[in-house]
Amino acid sequence: MKNKIITKPKQAIRIPLIKVTRNNLEEQVRQQTDKLRIRDGQLRQGADREKLGADRERLGADREKLGADREKLAEEKARQQTDKLKIRDGQLRQGADREKLGADRERLGADREKLGADREKLGADREKLGADREKLAEEQIYIRTKAMESTLDGIFIIDVKNSDFPIIYANPSFYSLTGYSKSEVIGKNYFLLYKANADLRVVEEIKQTMRYGKSFHGEMLNFKKDGKKFWSSLRIAPIRNTDGDITHYVVAQTDITLMKKRDSEIEEQREDLLHVTRVGKLAEFVSSLAHEISQPLTAILSYAQAAQRLLKGKEPQLQEILRYIINDDQRASEVIRRLRVLLKKNKPTFEPIDINVLINDTVNLIMTHITVKNKVVKFELNSSLPMIHGDRIQLQQVLLNLISNSLEAMEESRDYNELVIRTSRKNNDMIMVEVKDLGCGIPKENMKKLFAHFFTSKPDGLGMGLSISRSIVEAHGGHLEAKNNPDRGATFYFTIPINMKKDQ
Amino acid sequence: MSLNVYIVDDDESVCRALRTLLMTYDFEVKTFNSAKSFFENVAHDDPGCLLLDIHMPGVDGWEVQKRILKSGSTRPVIFISAEKNDNASIRALQVGAVGFLQKPVNGQTLVDLINVGFQLTSEAK
Numbered sequence: 001m002k003n004k005i006i007t008k009p010k011q012a013i014r015i016p017l018i019k020v021t022r023n024n025l026e027e028q029v030r031q032q033t034d035k036l037r038i039r040d041g042q043l044r045q046g047a048d049r050e051k052l053g054a055d056r057e058r059l060g061a062d063r064e065k066l067g068a069d070r071e072k073l074a075e076e077k078a079r080q081q082t083d084k085l086k087i088r089d090g091q092l093r094q095g096a097d098r099e100k101l102g103a104d105r106e107r108l109g110a111d112r113e114k115l116g117a118d119r120e121k122l123g124a125d126r127e128k129l130g131a132d133r134e135k136l137a138e139e140q141i142y143i144r145t146k147a148m149e150s151t152l153d154g155i156f157i158i159d160v161k162n163s164d165f166p167i168i169y170a171n172p173s174f175y176s177l178t179g180y181s182k183s184e185v186i187g188k189n190y191f192l193l194y195k196a197n198a199d200l201r202v203v204e205e206i207k208q209t210m211r212y213g214k215s216f217h218g219e220m221l222n223f224k225k226d227g228k229k230f231w232s233s234l235r236i237a238p239i240r241n242t243d244g245d246i247t248h249y250v251v252a253q254t255d256i257t258l259m260k261k262r263d264s265e266i267e268e269q270r271e272d273l274l275h276v277t278r279v280g281k282l283a284e285f286v287s288s289l290a291h292e293i294s295q296p297l298t299a300i301l302s303y304a305q306a307a308q309r310l311l312k313g314k315e316p317q318l319q320e321i322l323r324y325i326i327n328d329d330q331r332a333s334e335v336i337r338r339l340r341v342l343l344k345k346n347k348p349t350f351e352p353i354d355i356n357v358l359i360n361d362t363v364n365l366i367m368t369h370i371t372v373k374n375k376v377v378k379f380e381l382n383s384s385l386p387m388i389h390g391d392r393i394q395l396q397q398v399l400l401n402l403i404s405n406s407l408e409a410m411e412e413s414r415d416y417n418e419l420v421i422r423t424s425r426k427n428n429d430m431i432m433v434e435v436k437d438l439g440c441g442i443p444k445e446n447m448k449k450l451f452a453h454f455f456t457s458k459p460d461g462l463g464m465g466l467s468i469s470r471s472i473v474e475a476h477g478g479h480l481e482a483k484n485n486p487d488r489g490a491t492f493y494f495t496i497p498i499n500m501k502k503d504q
Numbered sequence: 505m506s507l508n509v510y511i512v513d514d515d516e517s518v519c520r521a522l523r524t525l526l527m528t529y530d531f532e533v534k535t536f537n538s539a540k541s542f543f544e545n546v547a548h549d550d551p552g553c554l555l556l557d558i559h560m561p562g563v564d565g566w567e568v569q570k571r572i573l574k575s576g577s578t579r580p581v582i583f584i585s586a587e588k589n590d591n592a593s594i595r596a597l598q599v600g601a602v603g604f605l606q607k608p609v610n611g612q613t614l615v616d617l618i619n620v621g622f623q624l625t626s627e628a629k
Contacts (some may be wrong), residue, residue: 287587290586290587291587294586294587294607294608295515295517295518296517297607298518298521298522298586298608298609299517299521299522300521300608301608301609301610301611302522302524302525302611303524303525305610306524306528306611309525309528309611329608330608333607333608337606340587
């Protein structure tokens with residue numbers, strides 16, 4: 001039904017014309033009215049329905065629109081909301097930033113404060129450091145000064161800017177070492193302290209060292225103020241200023257006298273030991289040599305004596321030759337016998353000897369040789385010397401050795417041909433014999449080895465002469481030494497005790 | 505009849521020279537270069553004086569003298585040596601030798617001593 005009504009809304013409503021009595025009419029009218037009303041109502045209802053439908057439709061559309069609007073609105077709202085949120089967020093964030101900034105500023109302030117404090121502290125520290133440094137420097141200077149004053153080495157400083165080379169500082173050890181006082185040292189030329197006694201070569205070397213700005217390290221014999229000798233080890237080093245120029249020299253001096261003494265004692269012991277060894281070896285060598293030579297000498301002597309007997313009363317010239325052969329054979333045998341005696345340390349035969357007579361006898365033995373060589377022997381013999389006790393042949397051997405060495409030293413020279421033999425009284429116990437030549441002298445490097453066995457500077461020498469000579473002199477209780485003369489040549493000299501017991 | 509002299513020395517030249525010398529004194533001389541050779545060739549009772557070198561390789565002079573004494577021989581012995589150590593001359597007399605001579609020996613001295621040796625031996629007999 002509802003649908004019928006809806007389908008007829010556009011048909012005009014027709015009202016039927018009926019004759020009606022009043023009542024009836026009225027009724028009719030009422031009824032009609034009612035009908036109309038109903039109709040109207042119905043119509044209205046239909047319209048309404050239509051309207052309603054339309055309305056509904058509209059409503060639906062509206063609703064749709066509303067929905068869309070609402071959606072839109074919601075969206076808008078949401079956007080607005082988001083925006084608001086965003087703003088809010090931004091606001092919030094801004095707040096936080098502000099807060100942070102504030103905190104940062106606060107912190108910065110604190111930092112600045114701290115920095116200020118630190119700076120202050122730093123300043124204080126720096127000040128302290130400066131003070132510490134100063135203190136340290138002072139301490140170091142103190143320690144260094146004390147060290148210089150306390151060391152047992154003598155230390156002094158020379159000012160080389162001044163051409164007088166004055167000593168500007170010397171430590172207490174230097175004064176105690178040298179015996180000089182401060183006033184005798186400070187401001188004085190260093191080299192003046194050496195005086196004339198010092199080894200001029202070393203002094204010159206030191207001067208050169210300073211002249212060339214070098215360092216020096218060496219040993220030298222020094223003299224204390226009282227003239228007492230002491231050995232010192234010297235270390236001299238330049239002191240340079242910041243430009244590298246030498247302004248001063250520092251000298252450190254150590255007393256090594258004791259060390260030297262110990263060294264020389266050790267050296268002596270070593271020498272003694274070597275001597276014993278060498279003598280031992282030499283004895284062995286000479287012993288076997290002597291044996292080997294003795295055999296042919298025995299044979300020669302026997303042959304010569306046999307021939308002598310066979311020629312008895314005949315051939316006087318041959319007899320004479322045989323006599324010479326026998327004599328020389330016996331001389332050779334005698335040398336060997338003596339050599340053996342010497343090296344076996346068998347006691348030599350001591351007898352009272354006038355040394356001047358012995359010298360004359362010995363020179364006579366080789367006078368021909370001396371004359372042939374165009375040399376002259378000058379005697380400076382002290383005639384009031386007491387007798388000595390010794391082995392004549394051994395001492396003659398020593399003299400012969402020294403004389404022939406001297407002659408050989410002058411071999412090359414024509415201008416210098418004088419040999420001096422001098423005897424003198426050395427002291428209460430000793431006499432001294434000197435053999436002086438004007439030859440080439442002894443090179444420094446040979447001085448020490450001079451008396452060593454088998455040391456020789458001669459091309460055909462055996463190197464036994466001086467060593468045997470020294471052994472002989474020492475066996476007599478004396479000493480044999482050598483020295484170069486101040487002018488020319490060398491002097492060999494030996495001492496022999498006067499009061500030597502006969503049975504020794 | 506000439507007297508016998510034996511020489512024991514390891515040096516051949518010494519042996520020959522001493523023989524030459526002693527032959528001029530009319531001795532009958534025989535030489536040996538070692539003690540071994542001497543004992544092999546000379547019986548202990550063969551008469552004669554012995555010149556004995558002390559220093560020899562192998563059996564030395566002292567040892568030779570010991571053996572001679574042990575064999576009961578009365579042979580006169582004269583020691584000779586180039587070296588004169590160990591109190592050789594005294595020791596020589598102690599072991600019954602006639603004497604000791606150091607080389608090189610003088611001919612006449614040697615002959616005198618040899619003659620002393622012969623004299624002592626004949627007196628002993």
